Amino acid sequence: MLFTAIFTNPIQRLAKDVSKIEAANYSLNDTKLSIYSTQKSNEVHSLSRTIQAMLTRINEQFKALEQGDKQRKELLTHLSHDLRTPLASLQGFLEVLNQSGDKLSAQEQQEYLQVSLNNCGQLKQLIEQIFELAHLENGEISINKETFNLGELIYDCIAKFSLAVEKKGINLSVEPEICDFPVIADIAKLERVLSNLVDNAIRHTPRDGSIAVRVKRGDDNQLFVQVSDTGVGIKHEELNAIFDPHYQASNSNKAGRQQGGLGLAICRGLLKLMDSEINVQSELGKGTMFSFNLPQKKA
Incomplete structure (x- = not known):
């Protein structure tokens, strides 16, 4: 009887444990399981510990899936909000123009049209970012490397933001001014990265602030590109999270935080390719600097 109990008791306890887990839908939260001795080396105790470890792993996987599903739902919720905001504004201004356009002055009509165009631009940018991030996550973006002049690309890129920086009184500079560096990269993808970083800097730099795009030589034939600003800065504990699209979307409307929407996540993905x-380096209230490396073409 004693010999039988040595083998049957652990199996009975294990069966009860499995029933508990199944009843709790594989959740170990608040579920008390048996403790199996690590000192006993017989096969029944070993099997019990192995199965319990498997159940623990299954529970961890369920939690990870639930968390991922929660993050995806949060991302979709906030992206839907970000899409609706400019869309509602666009609809409102167009309705006013349609119904009462003849009662508005020429200047008012122009202002309403400009606001509508700005909202269209926001919608276009967000939609492009959503698709681009999806393509990145699905591995559907290819890289075509070529040799080109980095300085020419930088100046072409910042030229697009001349009106935006002028409106806010921001000084946007390139260092060194004569930036003649041949590099090897995908020119279209690199332009996207630079545009996202400069746009992010403009949105979070106050009036009369400054933004600088710097290129520095490093070791091993590497160039380092830096985009720095005198903006609101980022808390130290948040630096590792700002490239997560879920984090960005869920915190994009919180005051006092530097947010890049999906742009920073896209920058990280493109540069990785x-x-x-x-x-990133940042000091709250003083500014932020993003940097990345590129291989320089050998002379």
Whole structure:
């Protein structure tokens, strides 16, 4: 009897444990399980510990899936809000123009049209970012590397933001001014990265602030590109999270935080495809600097 109990008791306890887990839908929260001795080396105790470890792993996987599903739902919720906001504004201004356009002055009509165009631009940018991020996550973006002049690309890129920086009184500079560096990269993808970083800097830099795009030589034939601003800065504990699209979307409307929407997540993904890595340094209330490396073409 004693010999039988040595083998049957652990099996009975294990069966009860499995029933508890099944009844709790594989959740170990608040579920008390048996403790199996690690000192006993017989096969029944070993099997019991193995199965319990498997149940623990299953529970961890369920939690991870639930968390991922929660994050995806939060992302969709906030993206829907971000889409509706400019869309509602656009609809409102167009309705006014349609119903009462003849009662508005020429200047008022122009202002309403300009606001409508701005909202269209916001919608277009967000939709493009959503699709681009989806393509990145699905591995559907290819890289076509070529040799080109980095300085020419930088100046072409910042030219698009001349009106935006002028409106806010921001000084946007390139250092060194004569930026003649041949690099090897995907020119279209790199332009996207630079545009996202400069746009992010403009949105979070106050009036009369400054933004600088710097290129520095490093070791091993590497160039380092830096985009720095005198903006609101980022809390130290949040630096590792700002490239997460779920984090960005869920915190994009919180006052006092530097947010890049989906742009920073896209920057990280594109640079990774080009064998580069984006880094960030920031001090709250003083500014932020993003940097990444590029291989320079050998002379």
